[in-house]
Amino acid sequence: MLDQVYLNGAYLAASEAHLHVSDLSILRGYGVFDYFRVINGKPRFITDHLDRFRQSAAGLELDLPLGGAELGEVIQEVIDRNGPSTGGIRTILTGGYAGDGYTPQQPNLLVLPYTFTPPAPTYYAAGCTVMLHEYERQLPRVKSIDYLEGIRIQPLLRERSAQYPLYVDRRGCVRESDRSNFMIVVDGRLITPVDDVLLGITRRHLLRLAGQLGIPFEERDVTVEELLAADEAIICSSIKGAMPITRVDDQLIGGGDAGAITRQLMEAWREYA
Amino acid sequence: MLDQVYLNGAYLAASEAHLHVSDLSILRGYGVFDYFRVINGKPRFITDHLDRFRQSAAGLELDLPLGGAELGEVIQEVIDRNGPSTGGIRTILTGGYAGDGYTPQQPNLLVLPYTFTPPAPTYYAAGCTVMLHEYERQLPRVKSIDYLEGIRIQPLLRERSAQYPLYVDRRGCVRESDRSNFMIVVDGRLITPVDDVLLGITRRHLLRLAGQLGIPFEERDVTVEELLAADEAIICSSIKGAMPITRVDDQLIGGGDAGAITRQLMEAWREYA
Known part of the structure; x- marks a missing residue:
């Protein structure tokens, strides 16, 4: 994971990016994600990926807290903060912090940047x-x-x-x-x-x-x-x-x-x- | 969740209990757990539950970092620290912090205490x-x-x-x-x-x-x-x-x-x- 990530409205150092243990991903494996390549500082097929991310969220009755344009801006900001080594982005939406350990709450939204290593030639x-x-x-x-x-x-x-x-x-x-x-x-x-x-x-x-x-x-x-x-x-x-x-x-x-x-x-x- | 939890060898306040976002439960829903009642300060059917917890872990090729006796002591300590309102304990073992986002590492072990509310009469x-x-x-x-x-x-x-x-x-x-x-x-x-x-x-x-x-x-x-x-x-x-x-x-x-x-x-x- 690269150094600058996004979590619920804030940009922070990857080392600081934690979820509380009451999150439904940790307790119940409840969440969706997407992954796309970043090439020359631009996310590839971003509209396709964000559409699918939203559909995945809907499939688990989770609401994405950001619209497509806003989320696109966040993603570009994460890419820009991490510079040219950014080769891929993972977006994650979890079931949120569940007091009862079972009922989805306000989801947690993560945007995580990675380097990219292609499969062996x-x-x-x-x-x-x-x-x-x-x-x-x-x-x-x-x-x-x-x-x-x-x-x-x-x-x-x-x-x-x-x-x-x-x-x-x-x-x-x-x-x-x-x-x-x-x-x-x-x-x-x-x-x-x-x-x-x-x-x-x-x-x-x-x-x-x-x-x-x-x-x-x-x-x-x-x-x-x-x-x-x-x-x-x-x-x-x-x-x-x-x-x-x-x-x-x-x-x-x-x-x-x-x-x-x-x-x-x-x-x-x-x-x- | 009650106030005093256990995470990887340390007792800490529940508000401080976080996992880094590279944990395989968050990225890949990869983990096992168990849950048992606590009555009058004693975990119920603890041997049965810890046996099953270990078998669940083995089913996902995860190693419990503590032996049964040690884990039993940790559980009792969590119960004692939280006092008589402890009505249930959840143990969780996740796939750990995975640099590549897919390969299980040293698992993260959690012991989380809860109050107990029975189903409606x-x-x-x-x-x-x-x-x-x-x-x-x-x-x-x-x-x-x-x-x-x-x-x-x-x-x-x-x-x-x-x-x-x-x-x-x-x-x-x-x-x-x-x-x-x-x-x-x-x-x-x-x-x-x-x-x-x-x-x-x-x-x-x-x-x-x-x-x-x-x-x-x-x-x-x-x-x-x-x-x-x-x-x-x-x-x-x-x-x-x-x-x-x-x-x-x-x-x-x-x-x-x-x-x-x-x-x-x-x-x-x-x-x-």
């Missing part, structure tokens, strides 16, 4: 390995702070030499990763789930980019079988951009190399973003 | 109303801090004039409430689910008590149909003890009155606890 060149894992996120459209499963299975990922999980639902459909969306390419066509997933901002812009590049795409469920038989597979997020998936558990995808459409999207994403 | 005399709600807790054996759904549906409960939810799984079985276990009585026999529920300490002691009273009991799944046709239904927790359920959504249970076995267990619980 090898994962773009050679692709990453994902582990299939049976799990369904609760409230999938809400970017809540619930990462119990994603964090709990990190040791399992390391054991399996995988970088990321892919969550598979009870019907055998692949939905998303713990912090990323997911796409496949079949016969030159990009396919990505839309139901019961977090609607990622990078996902949305990659689809827009695919449209501009003349790559046909579909938003629909993807089964495990389709993934394993796919020509290419992609994992995407604000942190990763578009990254090739070249292995699913023990099985290679696309012969183990990043495919042509994935490389086209990675290239286009670099210029676009 | 009417809910024991006339019984409470529950609302059936489709939901499955993740990691049901772990008392994690994840209460996203329980808190999110509180307005819905009020709308329906229900006091508590009963979670129904995808197969139509009733599992538990948001902060309580659940039992029915059919033909003089107590039945309560055991799979995919939090193993409540009050639940365990009520079953023991049933055994002593010669009430036969079974631990097995209970369908919604069985609940609606049951002679009696009970919701139970450390806070509630045993409380009759006399209405499920719009349907009365047992004619709308607390049944004989429920009253017998409520009575016995009062003496036992």
Whole structure:
């Protein structure tokens, strides 16, 4: 975390940024957040991210205390105070200080700045390995702070030499990763789930980019079988951009190399973003 | 919250009890807790609760920094410092301060004292109303801090004039409430689910008590149909003890009155606890 943060109307040193232990995030895991990249001092896709942040808050019946323009100004101020090392911003809205330990109160709003370290270049060149894992996120459209499963299975990922999980639902459909969306390419066509997933901002812009590049795409469920038989597979997020998936558990995808459409999207994403 | 709390080796005023915003409970909802009653200055069923607290921690790959005896001493000290108004203790173990926002570190341990206000007497005399709600807790054996759904549906409960939810799984079985276990009585026999529920300490002691009273009991799944046709239904927790359920959504249970076995267990619980 960088040095200057925002908490409930005040700018303060990160070392001073605390929440009282009666906050509902600490007592009950109750809160939402968003994260976006900052490039050359400007937040990227800020309108998309703040819209989603507000929708996530509404999903938990929490009210954002600032309007979009005001929150945008706060974010820019945090970026400016921390200077050019600011590479990402996390906004958090918690359930607030609950006397009864259960009823949401005036939410606590945080804006936290971070440096940015991109994933290792090898994962773009050679692709990453994902582990299939049976799990369904609760409230999938809400970017809540619930990462119990994603964090709990990190040791399992390391054991399996995988970088990321892919969550598979009870019907055998692949939905998303713990912090990323997911796409496949079949016969030159990009396919990505839309139901019961977090609607990622990078996902949305990659689809827009695919449209501009003349790559046909579909938003629909993807089964495990389709993934394993796919020509290419992609994992995407604000942190990763578009990254090739070249292995699913023990099985290679696309012969183990990043495919042509994935490389086209990675290239286009670099210029676009 | 009462005035004297414990945090990571120190006793301090509740107003001073904060966690830094890099804690994984705030960033990622990652933590476990337990709660138990304190009666006449003594924690109730402390061994059961501390065993479960340690098991919950292990379920999230978190290590309790104190052994059972040491933690017991800390808890007694917190009780003694707060005096006779101490009616309940919450222990919390979070994922700790995570520089990368995702990897658990040295956990933060909290012991928080509360006064105790029992549920309104009417809910024991006339019984409470529950609302059936489709939901499955993740990691049901772990008392994690994840209460996203329980808190999110509180307005819905009020709308329906229900006091508590009963979670129904995808197969139509009733599992538990948001902060309580659940039992029915059919033909003089107590039945309560055991799979995919939090193993409540009050639940365990009520079953023991049933055994002593010669009430036969079974631990097995209970369908919604069985609940609606049951002679009696009970919701139970450390806070509630045993409380009759006399209405499920719009349907009365047992004619709308607390049944004989429920009253017998409520009575016995009062003496036992």
